[in-house]
Structure formats: C-alpha cells, structure tokens
Amino acid sequence: MKEKCGLVAVYSYSGKAVMPMIMNSLRALQHRGQESWGVAAPNYPPYKKLGLVAEYNYDFVHVNKSIVTPVGIGHVRYSTIGTSDFRNVQPIQIGNEFLIAHNGTITNSYELEKALGHEFATPTWVSDTHLVGLRLLQLLRQTGYDWFRSFELLSKEVVGAYCFVILTNKGEVYAIRDDRGFRPLCIGRHRDTDSMIIASESCALSILGADLERDVNPGEIIKMSKDGIESYVFSQQSRHAHCAFEYTYFAHPVTYIEGRSVYLARKNVGRELAKRYHPDGDIVIPVPDSARPAALGFYEESGIPFEEGLLKDRYGRKGGLRSFIQPSMEERLAVTRMILPLIEAVRGQDIVVVDDSIVRGISSKQMVRYLKNAGAKKISFLSTFPPITYPCYAGIDFPTKKDLVAYQAGNGSKSIEDINKGVADIIQTDLVGYNDVKGLCDGIGLPESELCISCVTGDYKCFKKMPHLDERKLKK
Ligand code: SF4
Known part of the structure; x- marks a missing residue:
C-alpha cells in the first residue's frame, strides 16, 4: 500500500x-x-x-x-x-x-x-x-x-x-x-x-x-x-533522505520543510532551470498550479516575460483536484481536461512551458496539444525535476518503469540528450529539457546527502534495507 x-x-x-x-x-x-x-x-x-x-x-x-x-x-x-x-x-x-x-x-x-x-x-x-x-x-x-x-x-x-x-x-x-x-x-x-x-x-x-x-x-x-x-x-x-519531490510538487507552497520554504525552493529550481536552458521564448508559462513559482523563478533569471497561458478551472468541483494523485488514468485525464489554454496569451508566440515534473508524459502531451490548438508557434517544455526513471518506495505513486516516459524515451540510456530528445518526440513538442540533480539540490537549498532522489539515480542506499514492494499487495 x-x-x-x-x-x-x-x-x-x-x-x-x-x-x-x-x-x-x-x-x-x-x-x-x-x-x-x-x-x-x-x-x-x-x-x-x-x-x-x-x-x-x-x-x-x-x-x-x-x-x-x-x-x-x-x-x-x-x-x-x-x-x-x-x-x-x-x-x-x-x-x-x-x-x-x-x-x-x-x-x-x-x-x-x-x-x-x-x-x-x-x-x-x-x-x-x-x-x-x-x-x-x-x-x-x-x-x-x-x-x-x-x-x-x-x-x-x-x-x-x-x-x-x-x-x-x-x-x-x-x-x-x-x-x-x-x-x-x-x-x-x-x-x-x-x-x-x-x-x-x-x-x-x-x-x-x-x-x-x-x-x-x-x-x-x-x-x-x-x-x-x-x-x-x-x-x-547521519544520512537523511527528505523527499525532493515534496519540494517541487507535493507539498503546499506556503509550507516549510526542514526550515526551507517550499515556495522559494520552487522559485529557485526554476532559476536553476533557466541557467541550464536558453530556449527561444516570447513568454514563459507554468503548468498550473504547482509549477507557478518555478515559472516565476525562470522568468526572473531569464528575463522572458511570465504569462498565464494555461488556466485551471477554479469554479467546478474538479478545480481543486490534482491530476497526479488521482487513482486511475481516466480520473487523471478528467482533471487535466479542466485546464484550458488562454488563446490571447499564447497565439503566435514561442512558448517556454515550465512544469514541476514529467512523469508519464500523458498530461504534458495534452498541454502541448492544447497550446498548439490555441495557436502557439514553438513550444519548449522544461521540467524542474530531473528525469524519473526508477520507482519510488517511499510514498509517491510513480508508475512502473515501462510507464515512466523518461525511461521509455531514453530506452534505458542515461544520456540527458537522448532522454530530452526522446521525450520531445513522445509528447510532440519542439524541445524538452530536464533539470539536473545539482540544479534540483541547489534550488532546494539542501545537499544531495540530505535528500532522497532515488527515483532519479536508482540508488536506494538511503533505505536501511533494499526496498521491494509486496507483490501480493500490488495485485490486490
Ligand atoms: S524516490 Fe523520488 S518521490 Fe520517492 S521519496 Fe525519493 S525523491 Fe521522493
């Protein structure tokens, strides 16, 4: 469980x-x-x-x-x-x-x-x-x-x-x-x-x-x-393993974890992303809602103007739901369908989209399609979390390897260039860029030795014993 x-x-x-x-x-x-x-x-x-x-x-x-x-x-x-x-x-x-x-x-x-x-x-x-x-x-x-x-x-x-x-x-x-x-x-x-x-x-x-x-x-x-x-x-x-994903996606932005503001951590990982990628862009937009501080940080570092290009429904019952934690694919898609492109902001523009992560790639592909349909010219899709290619045994529901888009795209390759290119092909966009581990840790403000990033590195040494999920529970 x-x-x-x-x-x-x-x-x-x-x-x-x-x-x-x-x-x-x-x-x-x-x-x-x-x-x-x-x-x-x-x-x-x-x-x-x-x-x-x-x-x-x-x-x-x-x-x-x-x-x-x-x-x-x-x-x-x-x-x-x-x-x-x-x-x-x-x-x-x-x-x-x-x-x-x-x-x-x-x-x-x-x-x-x-x-x-x-x-x-x-x-x-x-x-x-x-x-x-x-x-x-x-x-x-x-x-x-x-x-x-x-x-x-x-x-x-x-x-x-x-x-x-x-x-x-x-x-x-x-x-x-x-x-x-x-x-x-x-x-x-x-x-x-x-x-x-x-x-x-x-x-x-x-x-x-x-x-x-x-x-x-x-x-x-x-x-x-x-x-x-x-x-x-x-x-x-002496070795702690605070989940890095809490800072970039899961926790509420007003929260402090280990003395660090989640909001500022998100802004800073956005800044780190802007130091690593310099795509053509008339505007930078977040995938709502958790990536908003990161897109602001990206704007502050790059100077590319911040815009709201995708709006999440704030009025219906689904407005407050988070797609990633919905229990089934249908429910996840139903939540992402409630995100709408703002045509006046995106039409004819080269757009830098900032998201907190690209896990399965399904909602990213959907966002790219929305933006293209709304008249976006060129779309660069950037993720504040590095490529996730291994399972999480510590409380986040990542799918099995074969469903992780970075794993599929790299075909097992660890090369960031191969992964970026492969994911861009899958989500049908012009450019994909993932943050790296250093950018993530620097943005959060904690050393790698204090964080868990096992889903990126495949190194589970921060667990006292090699974790394995109970197969019987998986089949329940
Ligand atoms: S494996 Fe990834 S999602 Fe799971 S606790 Fe570690 S950082 Fe968080």
Whole structure:
C-alpha cells in the first residue's frame, strides 16, 4: 500500500474542543490526499468518509458538534494500490488500545505478517498501516505497554518511509517520523487555545493561526499527554533522505520543510532551470498550479516575460483536484481536461512551458496539444525535476518503469540528450529539457546527502534495507 497522505494531531492543554481545528487542518492538507478522510477522538467511534474533507458543510457541522474533545487525530488519504476500500480509511482502530494513521509506504508487509504469526487474523484487504498497528500492539503486549521501547523494536523491523500519529484509548498522542525523514512532519503551538499541533505540513498550522515550532526530527517520537510533551529518539542517522519531490510538487507552497520554504525552493529550481536552458521564448508559462513559482523563478533569471497561458478551472468541483494523485488514468485525464489554454496569451508566440515534473508524459502531451490548438508557434517544455526513471518506495505513486516516459524515451540510456530528445518526440513538442540533480539540490537549498532522489539515480542506499514492494499487495 502506498499512502501519500496528510496527518494531524491536536492536544489542547486548556481543554478546548479541538475538532474544528483538526477539520480545518485536514482541509489545508487536502492536496496530500483526496480519496478519503477520517478523524478520531478518545471514547468516540472514528468518523470516516470517502471523498474530500467535509465536502458537504453538513459533515463539518456534524463532526464539530458531535465530537467534543480536547484531543484528537485526523488523516487525509491518497492510496494507489487496490481500491479505496472503506475498511482502510484511516485512522484505523487497533484492538481496543489505539487508533493509527500513516503517511508513507511500508514495503515489507510480508515480513510483518510473518512476525505476527497466528495471533491476529490478517485478511487480504488489511493495509500495511493496519499490519504495522497489529505488530505494534503485539510488541506493546510483550514490553508491558512500554510505548517507546515498542517503537524502537518496531522501527528495526519496518522497511520504508513512515510518519505515524497514534491516539491511545487513554487520550495520549504519539507522533513518529522514520529515521531518514522521507516524509515531512512538524510541530506547532496554537497560543489562543494553548494547544500543541503535529501535522504533515506547516500549512496545517498556518490555517489555524498557529506557530510552527520545528520539524519532528528523523528518528524522533513525540508524546502528548496530560503530563505535557515528551520527546524520545529511537534512532539517529547521519544520512537523511527528505523527499525532493515534496519540494517541487507535493507539498503546499506556503509550507516549510526542514526550515526551507517550499515556495522559494520552487522559485529557485526554476532559476536553476533557466541557467541550464536558453530556449527561444516570447513568454514563459507554468503548468498550473504547482509549477507557478518555478515559472516565476525562470522568468526572473531569464528575463522572458511570465504569462498565464494555461488556466485551471477554479469554479467546478474538479478545480481543486490534482491530476497526479488521482487513482486511475481516466480520473487523471478528467482533471487535466479542466485546464484550458488562454488563446490571447499564447497565439503566435514561442512558448517556454515550465512544469514541476514529467512523469508519464500523458498530461504534458495534452498541454502541448492544447497550446498548439490555441495557436502557439514553438513550444519548449522544461521540467524542474530531473528525469524519473526508477520507482519510488517511499510514498509517491510513480508508475512502473515501462510507464515512466523518461525511461521509455531514453530506452534505458542515461544520456540527458537522448532522454530530452526522446521525450520531445513522445509528447510532440519542439524541445524538452530536464533539470539536473545539482540544479534540483541547489534550488532546494539542501545537499544531495540530505535528500532522497532515488527515483532519479536508482540508488536506494538511503533505505536501511533494499526496498521491494509486496507483490501480493500490488495485485490486490
Ligand atoms: S524516490 Fe523520488 S518521490 Fe520517492 S521519496 Fe525519493 S525523491 Fe521522493
């Protein structure tokens, strides 16, 4: 199960009802998962729904009125393997002891299942998050409910990327980030309600008017309880592996990850791209929405005027959906069909299109077709993320190698010239240019040794064990 999701946990030390804060934070994290959502509080059954967070105001009002609690957790989900099975909507109840929510990918579910033995039944629909929860429960029973020790043991067994938030039946919250820090997790304070908030991204704090205090460190567990906040380090690694794709595509531009502004990182990778490619261009335009800061950065470096040449529908229900994280090709195409060319901006122009990435190439080809139909003269298509030619085992749903356009185009070749030319042929444009690894790292402002770029390099050394996806789960 690949879970590219958003997490939130709120603990109010003044006893204020926190469910409205959780719901609003989940709305701010909606870009991380658009398939389902759920919230949980002690002594209430979890409330879960398919679709967008409180799509109908009824849900928002109902949840806030019916779940009155000073502590709770929430989750938005984007799963890409199997169906959006309602039984896997999170948070997931584990025994009578706790509820768990997860962001990441656990790649060795088979081994976890083996470790469970016969103590728990694990039907085929059970997700990897559920398996981790069951194994944690088993370890808790073995260690006399020593939570920190149990996490420490669990972390040695689990392969992959994870952030968890856990709510116990006693109303305590645990938040855990894996020791490489693949996925983001941060902690903040809401002064008006004397609440501590843990969330996947700082945008979930900003929407509440809360202050970002810091990132949860890789290998750290934070406990929030009536006794205050405790921190425990279960593993310290000198090599971190923050996902570079969070900076260029996934995270919200207002978010800060590892002290770096996602917005500025995007602008800077756009600048780096402009240092590497000097195509003919009357205007530079972004593929909306995530590439907009990068196109601005490209304009600032190159001097080619910035224009809005492609507009995403902002009025219909699909306007807020992200094509890349839709669960099927039909749904992805339905979202990209809601992007329209602005004829007056593009007709008769040489255009530089900046996108955050070119993964399958299908939506890029569609954008090129729209622009040509609208009368564009020459189209150069540039990607801020280098060519993706390997799978991701840490929480992003890249297709298999054969569906990755850079892999197809290069025919296995690593030469950037071959890849650029091959992708240009496939998406039927005049020129394609990808950023390189140095441009990406310099733009983000972190050294390569702090980032994960395995999907570009094929080097998975930043994982503690060579990851492999559980084939049985893939076929589910
Ligand atoms: S493999 Fe690529 S998408 Fe996956 S975590 Fe690493 S950088 Fe991010």
